[in-house]
Amino acid sequence: MLDIKFIRENVDLVKRVVKNKQLDISIVDSVLKIDEKKRKLIGEVEELRGLKNKYASEKNIEKGKETKLKLQELEPRLSEVEKEFLAAIYKIPNIVSSDTPIGKDESENKVIRSWGTPKEFKFTPKDHLELGTKLGIIDTELAGRVVGTRFTYLFGDAVLLQNSLYQFALEVLLKKGFIPVLPPLFINPDVYTKMARLSPETEIERYAIERDNQYLIGSAEHTLGPMHMGETLNEKALPLRYFAFTPAFRREAGSYGKDTKGILRQHQFDKLEMESFSTPEQGLVEQDFFVSIQEELMQALEIPYQVVAICTGDMGGPDFRQMDIESWMPGQGKYRETHTSDYMTDYQSRRLNTRVKTKNGVEFVHMNDATAFAMGRTIIAILENYQNEDGSINVPSVLQKWMGKSKIQTK
CATH class of the missing domain: 3.30.930.10 (Bira Bifunctional Protein; Domain 2)
Structure with missing residues (x-):
């Protein structure tokens, strides 16, 4: 698969390759949309994990329980989005060499x-x-x-x-x-x-x-x-x-x-x-x-x-x-x-x-x-x-x- 960072930074190139390989360019937009959702969830989960550790060290039991419940809700969602992301990025083909002919068949x-x-x-x-x-x-x-x-x-x-x-x-x-x-x-x-x-x-x-x-x-x-x-x-x-x-x-x-x-x-x-x-x-x-x-x-x-x-x-x-x-x-x-x-x-x-x-x-x-x-x-x-x-x-x-x-x- 391609590096998601490469896809983000070279959207036009990747779309051109996808089109030239006779695939639907919408798969690129799809993976970028899921990537954005995944990164947002990762940020929220990491923030909650940080708060959980903070409340544990402060022995703030009530806040700790509240944070734990939020994590129990978000972590499964993140896991599902990560699976969705993998399925989407697997559809993106490799880029091609400069000497590869462009053609339909x-x-x-x-x-x-x-x-x-x-x-x-x-x-x-x-x-x-x-x-x-x-x-x-x-x-x-x-x-x-x-x-x-x-x-x-x-x-x-x-x-x-x-x-x-x-x-x-x-x-x-x-x-x-x-x-x-x-x-x-x-x-x-x-x-x-x-x-x-x-x-x-x-x-x-x-x-x-x-x-x-x-x-x-x-x-x-x-x-x-x-x-x-x-x-x-x-x-x-x-x-x-x-x-x-x-x-x-x-x-x-x-x-x-x-x-x-x-x-x-x-x-x-x-x-x-x-x-x-x-x-x-x-x-x-x-x-x-x-x-x-x-x-x-x-x-x-x-x-x-x-x-x-x-x-x-x-x-x-x-x-x-x-x-x-x-x-x-x-x-x-x-x-x-x-x-x-x-x-x-x-x-x-x-x-x-x-x-x-x-x-x-x-x-x-x-x-x-x-x-x-x-x-x-x-x-x-x-x-x-x-x-x-x-x-x-x-x-x-x-x-x-x-x-x-x-x-x-x-x-």
């Missing part, structure tokens, strides 16, 4: 650079589902009978391909000093809310375990981010970089009718995620570092891609700056998102109360998260870019030592 995202040239096939390239089905390594129909739409079974070489991608990323990230983590796949609602990933507006996207009052995570960063909740970190230890490979669960309620064919948009998928905690001065450099890792991985796979700056209307509420990588998908004839990098500044850490002691005093840390590999989408990119006319798939050279073969083909 994904059509106004900006390509800032590209790498590689899409291959020209001497035949009409097939999409991943046709390739995977014929090879016997992807079966969405079986998953449909067992559980429903937007699920899949992967078999044989598709599983080996996913494992090879993990081993490759593991090798790269360990050399760069990342700490591997196996985090929980469940998260408590209050922590999910502090991560700015659960709200009345986004709850429909989450899988809730109502009996236990928990949720399934939609990404590993949802349980990586809270690891230092309530802590003050040592500046010398920063940046702290972690990665985790987990299933992710999303209801995709807002994607009805989109990408229903194949494994691009699934309710359950596997993803390798990076997370870091840094000083405010390191935050932007850290995001650029994460994007450079994403590019290193895709260049090693030799898959053409473009780096995209996400505009205000398409980025997440907690994001200060969001960068995506879109990889070329020959079967679809276009670039599709395979990676995201989110720089949150102190928006999450302020909610989580994760701090760092620096020469400037105690500050909130800055947080970044980014995709290393979203497995399903990367498998799609490999199958479609490395396909042969006979339906076989050449294995990217960087993965062959883990695959134990150079080609995926029917037996």
